[in-house]
Amino acid sequence: MQKRLILLKIVFLVCFVSIIFRLGLIMFVEHEAYFSKAKLQQVKKQEIIPKRGNIYDRTGRELAVSLEKESLFIDPASVKSDETISVLKHYIKVDTDHIINQAEKNKRFLWLERKVDHSVVEKIKALKIDGVGFVTEGARFYPKGFLASHLLGFVNVDEHGMEGLERYYDRYLKAEKSSKSVLTDARGKKLSDGDLRDVKGNNIFVTIDEGLQYIVEKYLDEAIKKWHASSGTVIMMDPFTGEILALANRPTYDPNSLKSIKDIGIIRNRAITDLYEPGSTFKIVTATAALEEGIVKPSTTFDCSQGYIEVGGKRVKDAHKQGVLTFEEVIQKSSNVGTIKIAMMLGKEKLYHYIKKFEFGEKTGIDLPGEISGYVRPTQKWSGTSIGAIPIGQEVAVTAIQILRAYSTIANGGYLVKPFVVSEIHSPEGNILYKAVIHRERVVSEKTARIMREVLKKVTEDGGTATAAKLDGNNVAGKTGTAQKYNPKTGRYSKDSYVSSFVGFIPADNPRIAMIVVIHDPKGIHYGGVVAAPVFKAISDGALAYLNVPRDDAKEKGLVVTFNNEISRNVTMARK
């Protein structure tokens, strides 16, 4: 009995020791191998949905934000019947042949529709169809819809910037794909790891103001409708800094529904990509150059009584016979004859020098994609008629932003500024990664700029070409432009296709806003003073009220109260 008991104890001991030995072997010797096997079963890789950075206006209002949407996929090989596909057809577009084709190839994954609407997702999920699933993806949303669409641009289905700021600043906005490891149990149920990190791109703050942008777009829409115009552009800029306050083009699109775009041309940012002959708005280059060179004074007179001038065998006419005009009146009445006479006094080399000083024929360097440089021929390539065409804005091709920049130079006292759209870039944590620097370079003297401001004020006064731009309460300085469009088919200027424009700044004596309005192909009347100047006036009215800019006569009307220290003290004492 005793022997048997000892034997049993030995057997138990051997078993126990062998178990302990095996455990030791697993825990200390084969630890790594088992650990990695367990990890494979328990730890799963989970993709973190990258979120593109937001775009805010200058007051912090959201212009572009990142949301999440679900994308629908199908496992073609697991689709058992056509019934599955026909059920899905009630909610989304399905290419049955393609699914069958992929199933035959034994493909296990096929996108059915990316970024499906939330309501549709709920309905499809409720059907619990085998072989159909959803993947959450980042989705861009533009809360303001059409507003500033050409400036903001859009992204493609994979969240890559395709146009506008989305494209230009894509490297800042996009968030790199990332993943994290999550612990799961045997059934694949997730356990918490406390890792809630988000992968976000940087946020961008732009110089535009939603309020100003809305005012601009509202009145541009009205003008396009009124004149049955083919397209139009308005740019509003701070003339001292180059900050773009608003930029709009028509026709336009809603970046939230890109599928509805039928003509790809409407996504083009015409303000910086489309060239046109500026016509009379270009006359300030000639006038400024003549003043700066001391060739003319505001009182210098020019005989324009013939109503035309012959240049290189070509007759250039004025719209109306003007008689003898002073330098000021030449610009005020937009006399072609007078301007050409000024240019002839100046000479083509000096004129070209100033055209280049204003950087026509060069990109402004605005931080938007697709800007083109425009075209100005060097003097060697000028024809005999060029001195009769270039000073009045023909034979040159410019963008709207280039013309606006030239007028900003007059508004700010002689500095050529570099326009820009992005003021700051912030990291997701709020650190400033980039801050815009104002670039400006003196190109004309303060004196010349001051004289030109006075001359341009006269354009909107009685006797000028743009009385329709005159504002109640503030002086407006600006210039109209009416240019015939060149018809490449006939090789001549068209008689029924015009570009009407007005460019200027307000308040003329202390400018807060510089703005250009360009309307292409207005029907009926085509004069800049009739078509574009009223748009300038309407926008200016709204913008000055929105910005709380005082009227020029605010002091006289008793609308300005200035508290000096003594008054402040009296107020404080009276309160006590």
Next chain:
Amino acid sequence: MNTSVKKNSYIMHIVLIILSLCTIFSILWIRSNVISLEYRLSNLEDKKKEILRERRMLLAEKSSLTSFVRLDNVEGHLLVFPDRTKVVYIYGNPENVVKVVNFNKKN
């Protein structure tokens, strides 16, 4: 004496076994509690993510609803800019400036 020592030793054995069992049970109980907490935490994290997602959606919707385009197009035109002939501009030391202005009374 000998019987008493044997009895004590027996009790000690029993206590040790019970303690060991209790310890093992406690460890298992704590471990299972930790696991269930991890499940609950995971669920809460998912809920938090969902709520944050919804928050982002609602903020975007709010931004869309408060856009100038909407405000100007709703019935009653909520977007009205001030009439500049009725705006008084006050300059000076902002700390001591009168901050309440009554436009109901004349002058």
